[in-house]
Amino acid sequence: MTRAPRHRVLLGLLATALALGTALVPSASVHAGPPGAGHGTPARTATVMTRNLYLGADLSPILLALASGNDAAIVGAATQTWAAVQATRPEERMGAIADEIVAADADAVGLQEVTTWTTYAYNPVNGTTSNPTIAYDFLDLLLDALEERGADYREVAGATADNFSSPPIPYLASPTATFPTRAVSLADRDVIIVRDDVDATNARTGTYQTIISFPVDGALLPVARGWGSADLSVGKATFRFVNSHLEAFGVPGVDGEQVRVAQVGELLAAQAALTTQLGALPMVYVGDYNSDAPDAPAYVRLLAGVGADAWTSSHPGDPGFTCCLGATLTDPDNPLTSRIDLVLHSDDVKAPRATIIGDDPSEMTASGLWPSDHAGVVARLVIPARRGQ
Template sequence: MALTGTAWAGPAAVPPVEPQHLRVMTHNVYLGASLAPALAARTTPALLAAVATIYAEVRATDFTVRAEGLAGEIARESPDLVGLQEVTTWTTTGPGAGPSQDFLAILRQALDRRGLHYAVASVSPGTDVGPIPLAAPCASTTVGTCTLRLRDSDVVLVNERTPGLHWSAPRHGLYQARQTIPLPAPGVPPVELVHGWASVEAKHHGVSFRFVTTHLETEQFPAVQRAQATEFLAGPVAGPGTVIAVGDFNSAADGSTTDTYQLLTGRFRDAWTEASPGGPGLTCCRSADLNDPAAPLTSRIDLVLLDGAAAARDARVVGAEPFRASRPRYTSDHAGVAATVGWRRPAG
């Protein structure tokens, strides 16, 4: 891909996929900024400054630019089903407040420009913060004239041009286990970090399965994360039949952070280890500004999990390299994972 200032080497060729096999992908697309400054604020002035800083970083990590890189990844990998996390809408109000950004609409436009046809099959709303006062940019000095709101979601996309693939019964849900963080501003309610899941029922050349995407709480709140994983196992992936579960599970596969990975793989097989592609498969995490060309990935928390008739034929990390020479250099602070799935029994 030729890029401003530099031509980056393209990724390795995608392995050929047999017609009876399925290609799936997961990617946390990144909300565009770290929320840590706002969550750590202890005074109202500090909170207002933090919100302005967060929005400035969202604009600097411009999703309109990143969506082109993400659409390029999807075009190269040609997945049949995609699970996306942190698909965010940033809504601004007030004079001079700057543009709102709807990540899903922006990504769909980027896909359309490549002639790709992905249906938005299921959406799960998550964390919803605001409206909260936005001090800058704002053409007024009156606090509250300009506001900022964040709404997060998980999304399932389905390739409408995959032969033999049919989907139905979109569902979504939210976990009861949640972390709540108070904010030090009069009239501003505590932030509730809400996570959930989205799913579809599907059939591929006669083989039925459920495809589910989710995003669990971070390792900073391990008890909440584990409780959400327990809800996940007892809810959207429970019962008979084949399940392909993808997402940002926020638990390092090497056990160095939380034990949630071990809990999940007590039920599921990890496509990365089953396919044995070699290498550590690291997917997390880049610096928040997406501007460090040499930032290392240090953990494997983005997973494709399989059970029942599904079996991994190959797996690969996608989006680990810069896609352009200037900020934002990366499509996300996470890399994604793509896997080819075959079936352990004949169709039907």
């Protein structure tokens, strides 16, 4: 999520209102060049990456329509939102992100906003839907694009955090339509993918207990967030890899940053419990943490609990902005103003190189789109040997 109020707050509001049953309901010398070094990397090194894929639209029209309760407004807003998603060309963007992964030769990637958009036939007489068809599954699009480029990656089963989803919302199928005959829904998740030669074990996932809830029609509607982790072996390098997407916003009377602070506490506690259960390993945390480095409280707590920040280790004094681009992904230049996409690691891990990707206009797609509304971070890590190695 972005920290810009428009994108962050509206996405969260829509997630809550829809998921619980609404009826309609980066400069060139610093950033350029991949940090990976091919499949013959030295022993006990690994290249990791974090990438928010961006769900594909500004959700403010549908949010405002849902708040109004006006059926015609809801249909109009859904029509506008679905058109915007298609205009951001998910297949093309996933191809660009596949190019980034291939260029980095990433061993493991933490993905956020891995969205599935599904369309349906809609009966305007009784409000029922049928014939669901997946229009865009961002994970499938990305994995297919990687395979087309000769790069074999897979989802780490058991490490995917399923976040919010919406019911089908009716929309107009054509500009001349006067009533809706189609509907669309979305589902969001966070996914870890690894190259096929990377061994992944002990996959886990969890959901945060501290969440944002919104008052809607006299009820409090919560929105869930979670994390996924797995033990990865890259050659002789073995480490625990954690991916998460913290809450993106606040509501009146609730400080969103304090929610994120609490979620960080839950994340660290969950990983401590895994250490007790599975044994200690070097730790690597990636994700969209929605807390501005270097001073925001959730970032400070996370850094203290994990150990070190791969970006600041190799670029002291460089702000390393990763967020955020406009909703249409057509900004002519780079307007990034905050750093919320992170690669953190325990103190026994070293990060000799980190790179920001997706922040230079030369990386835009053939249609003139940024690959995402976030930049990504790639880090080359040196992992300490385990006892007996």
